[in-house]
Amino acid sequence: MDVAPKIPVIEFSGEDVEHGRSSSSERWKALCSKVREACESHGCFVLTYDEIPKSLREDMLVGMKALFDLPEETKCKYQHPKPYRSYQGKCPVVPLHESFGIDDATRFEAAQDFTYLMWPQGNPAFCEILNMMSLKMLELSFTILGMIFESFGIEEKQYEALVKDSSSILRVMKYRVPATEDQNLGLVPHTDKNALTILCQNEVQGLEIVTKEGHWEEVVVPKDAFIVIVGDALKAWSNGRLVAVKHRVVMKGDKERYSFGLFTLPKEGAVIEAARELVDSEHPLLYRPFNFADYFSYFVSTLSDDALDIYARV
Numbered sequence: 021m022d023v024a025p026k027i028p029v030i031e032f033s034g035e036d037v038e039h040g041r042s043s044s045s046e047r048w049k050a051l052c053s054k055v056r057e058a059c060e061s062h063g064c065f066v067l068t069y070d071e072i073p074k075s076l077r078e079d080m081l082v083g084m085k086a087l088f089d090l091p092e093e094t095k096c097k098y099q100h101p102k103p104y105r106s107y108q109g110k111c112p113v114v115p116l117h118e119s120f121g122i123d124d125a126t127r128f129e130a131a132q133d134f135t136y137l138m139w140p141q142g143n144p145a146f147c148e149i150l151n152m153m154s155l156k157m158l159e160l161s162f163t164i165l166g167m168i169f170e171s172f173g174i175e176e177k178q179y180e181a182l183v184k185d186s187s188s189i190l191r192v193m194k195y196r197v198p199a200t201e202d203q204n205l206g207l208v209p210h211t212d213k214n215a216l217t218i219l220c221q222n223e224v225q226g227l228e229i230v231t232k233e234g235h236w237e238e239v240v241v242p243k244d245a246f247i248v249i250v251g252d253a254l255k256a257w258s259n260g261r262l263v264a265v266k267h268r269v270v271m272k273g274d275k276e277r278y279s280f281g282l283f284t285l286p287k288e289g290a291v292i293e294a295a296r297e298l299v300d301s302e303h304p305l306l307y308r309p310f311n312f313a314d315y316f317s318y319f320v321s322t323l324s325d326d327a328l329d330i331y332a333r334v
């Protein structure tokens with residue numbers, strides 16, 4: 021019996037990125053291909069990357085624990101008009117899950133507004149951590165997008181706008197241990213709607229993806245690694261060459277899971293259009309150009325599993 025190929029594990033360093041970009045060395049080209057191939061075959065990969073210090077990740081997880089330990093009424097103060105930002109907790113569909121989404125935490129003031137709301141006396145250390153982590157993860161996200169474009173042989177000018185027109189959401193999440201009467205579903209199956217997601221978690225596993233063969237498979241994430249996930253916007257941009265992989269979280273064991281993710285997404289008003297280089301007679305255009313914000317609103321109003329196909333398929 022065929023065994024489904026394992027989720028690729030890719031390793032690169034800050035030095036690889038720095039030298040690779042300027043020298044276009046064989047090693048760099050091979051790394052870019054690996055990243056693209058993982059996104060084509062699995063829609064995700066596990067990444068180890070030394071440029072984001074382990075101590076920063078640990079500080080982030082410690083700070084998150086203190087955040088989720090705040091009283092419910094304090095956490096509920098975080099309300100936002102846009103979906104997937106406001107504090108979410110005790111939702112009947114996913115009662116194990118709690119989350120906050122902070123827009124552009126790469127701006128110090130945005131991180132600060134959030135921490136002042138949660139800790140009126142201030143929490144400058146956690147504010148700094150949120151801001152620093154977002155900046156580093158956004159930079160990594162742009163690096164990965166650049167690697168994908170480069171590997172497709174697409175000129176930098178063609179994707180400059182895509183990167184320039186990006187913003188980000190930092191989502192921080194907690195999953196409690198299911199009680200005996202609870203289901204163990206932490207997060208419902210979904211594809212991410214944004215372009216690229218980078219996730220990081222504590223030692224508690226639980227993320228699962230749907231393989232090409234249609235089976236759920238656990239993503240075993242080594243300590244200190246990241247998971248990179250392709251979203252709908254990147255799938256459409258790549259004319260369907262990259263897979264927006266469906267994933268969910270299932271809780272097992274007796275330890276709480278904490279995770280955080282940097283979601284890179286097209287800015288307000290940005291239009292997603294397939295790269296010209298990726299449309300040809302063998303690969304006819306799959307998705308019409310669409311305004312990302314309109315697509316996102318469509319998804320929120322329907323919560324359809326196949327939102328991208330229904331909304332934009334030619």
Ligand SMILES: O=C(O)CCC(=O)C(=O)O
Pocket residue numbers: 191193207212219221227267268269279280281
């Ligand atoms: O907590 C996780 O690891 C997954 C989170 C996720 O998929 C999401 O927020 O879109």
Ligand SMILES: [Fe+2]
Pocket residue numbers: 210211212267
């Ligand atoms: Fe997700």
